[in-house]
Amino acid sequence: MIFGRFQWQSLAAHLLLGGFVFAIAGLPLSAQAEHDGELQILLLGDSTTEGSVPRRLKPEGPHLEQVLEHLLAAEDDLPACQVINSSQGGETIRRLLDSGRYERNGAELPGLDYIFIRYGINDRAKIENFVENFPKHFAELCERLRKDHPSAELIPMTVIPFSSEAASEEINNLIRQAAAERHLEVFDIYPRYAQELSKGPNMLNYRRYALDKIPAKYRELVQPFVHGAKVEVMGNELDAILGGLPGWYSDRHPNLAGYNVIADATAKYLAKRLREKQTERASTTQSSPVELSPTK
Incomplete structure (x- = not known):
């Protein structure tokens, strides 16, 4: 797939195409994999990432990917970022792979730097032998992503409080287990979302x-x-x-306030990672030997 650049004004309602939501903003700066001079961030997930009802009720948004872009852009020391939200309601990892949606919409995305993976709610409800099969499906998805996007950093996420606390704990423990087997760090969004819900149990759902x-x-x-x-x-x-x-x-799906919690937590997590990488690069540059020109 080939993606051109679009002016922000032309994205007034963000394009929904085959389960993809495109959000493009920011000014060109250096990026690890780089496409259009911006860091490329992909969000993979189910309805709790997609947000179809908030998009229907308030198409002008701002929606998850837009808010995430704005929050990252507000940090002056970070490079420009483009966020692509590829999510679909009711989706499991198995369905993402078997339906051909990943092949159509994700396999050839150019220059991805970070891929956030948030599945588990539908997987637990729909697949057989969830405890045994979910880690296998997670591993298969990671293998595909590694093959198609070797320069991207994979970031598994825990689910938000959606099901019961016991069900969420089961899902999140399997995510941590599967991530550890792939040597991946988990972004645990569950505590932040739960903390916000403590201010009002129905504040974050439509x-x-x-x-x-x-x-x-x-x-x-x-x-x-x-x-x-x-x-x-x-x-x-x-x-x-x-x-x-x-x-x-x-219905516990996030409303716009809920997606703002997700966006804020994600922006803080990613900003920390980006600054750590900047520090590592600066340290490596300073410690590298400088080749001097021979004196005459």
Whole structure:
């Protein structure tokens, strides 16, 4: 696949193409693998990375990849970054590989520097023998990424608090195990997201509720929020009226506030890594012997 440069204004609603979300911003500077002079960051994941409902409710965003770009750009000492969000709701690692989506949309992306991998929620729900097979699928994905993007640094992520605490712990322990076997450092986003949830358990998730379960007397009220057969609300606008309905808060997918937590945590993690690399390069340059020209 060949990707040209686009002006930011032309990305008003970010392109959704085959599960890809493209976000391009920043000024050219040096990069490890380098494409268009910017660090290339790829986000691979499921619906908790994709954010399809927030994109539908507020297409202008800013969405996860845009916010991540802005936060990194705000750090004056960091190189310019381009973030590509390749995620799809309901996806497992197995489906990513077997459906051909990775082959179509990810295998030939140019110049990737960092690849964040966040799977596990759907894998646990959908694949057989999850405990045994998930690490194998993770290893297979890493092998493909290593083959197709040898200059990229792979960064596995833990899942966010979505399922029960016990289910999340099982998933995250397997991610740590699989990452350790591949000698990869895990970016543990779970604690930060859980900390933010402690400020309000429903602050970071949107509300999605079946329209036919809304009492008839409120049907006219919810019309502005109806999408298909669902009522979708980004935040707490209707909580005072409908919050007592059974299951009103049951959908735990992030709203824009939730994605901002993910973006902020990711920006802080990546900024630290980038500065460490800058320090390492500076140290290597200073310690390298300088070849002097012979005197006449």
